Amino acid sequence: MKATILNLAIAASLGSAVVAQPHRHAHHVHQKRENSPLEKREIVTTYVPATVTQYMLGNEVVSPEEAQAGLDKGLTSSKEDAVFIEKVTTSSSSPPPPPTTTSTPIPKPEPTKSSYPVSSGAKGIDADFPDGELDCTTFPSDYGALPLNYLGMGGWSGLQYTPNFSLKDLAISFIETGISKPAGQTGFYSYACPDGYVKTQWPAAQGSTGQSIGGLYCNSQGKLVLTRGDVSKKLCQKGISGITIKNKMSSGTSVCRTDYPGTENMVIPLDSTPGSSLELANVASNNYYVWQNKQTTLQYYVNKKGVNAEKGCRWVCDSDPEGCGNWAPINIGVGESDSGITYLSIFPNKAVSKAVLDFNIDISGDNSIKCYYHVGEGFSGGADGCTTGIPKGGSVTITFSE
Incomplete structure (x- = not known):
């Protein structure tokens, strides 16, 4: 059995109906590999069984009632009870391991200019999407969507083909995950938004075994249609302001949000170049x-x-198959609670990675308690990371430094 551990502290005070993002790596099996049979395939069918949730404090399993009691304290009473963990266990097989390495040293990656546009390059962020008018082979960059050309999927951040699905269905039992530029297959086409923005479109239906589904829908007429048109006619919405990432290093790095709801791959980019300040998107969980x-x-x-x-x-x-991408050393979790407090967490990606981050992370501003990661010292909250609160209307800076 494969266990995926996620930080739950950011759900503090959100109530018993709230969980941290259920990122289940088990069904991400669509990456290309050298000499892999996937090289000649465009889609991979994926199936994910139901999940079982356990709550953990450190290395000890606690009951849901005990976990909720800890959450109700705001996770600020001491370092020891600063981080709760949600452990999602599935009966599916683990994802394929990273490519094996040889004795040849892996060259140290150097920062280079990315090929995807920066936020200022996105046009029409406030324009209504022309529902049912654009061909599925047209990426909607004129309506605020940010093309991710480096993924090789026509700018889309994720593709979930559902040939047997109707928009009236409540669940989706058959999903094919696309790994190359689409040719107009029916299904869901997910997309990225500029810094500080999040997508607005996903269907009411979810996978019959718990998969999240996201994006516009490519219908049987080959046209892109809104999946939450009753909520928003726009593709992107501004997140909650107040969290900035500032890079004080001489080197660049990247912070990658999971495409959620959708394939849950960590592909939504923030390219943190030296001297840059970027807005980290945040949402009201309710x-x-x-x-x-x-x-x-x-x-x-x-x-x-x-x-x-x-x-x-x-x-x-x-460039570093055991230390970046899905195996990046550190995660950041964020969400605003019902009370208006944003809970911001930094914690190790120890469910899948043994990599160690090579720079410092400090949170400063209107945060309730200290929360940082320092090279050689670790996290202020202990081995499982730390969580801090930001009052409604407050702001913090997450600083990267050497």
């Missing part, structure tokens, strides 16, 4: 995606120095 009647949060992957978004914001990172 007004965003609901997974199996539970509120969710946003999750980010922090890569090492020298790994730009084009290299690191993908499932497999060729």
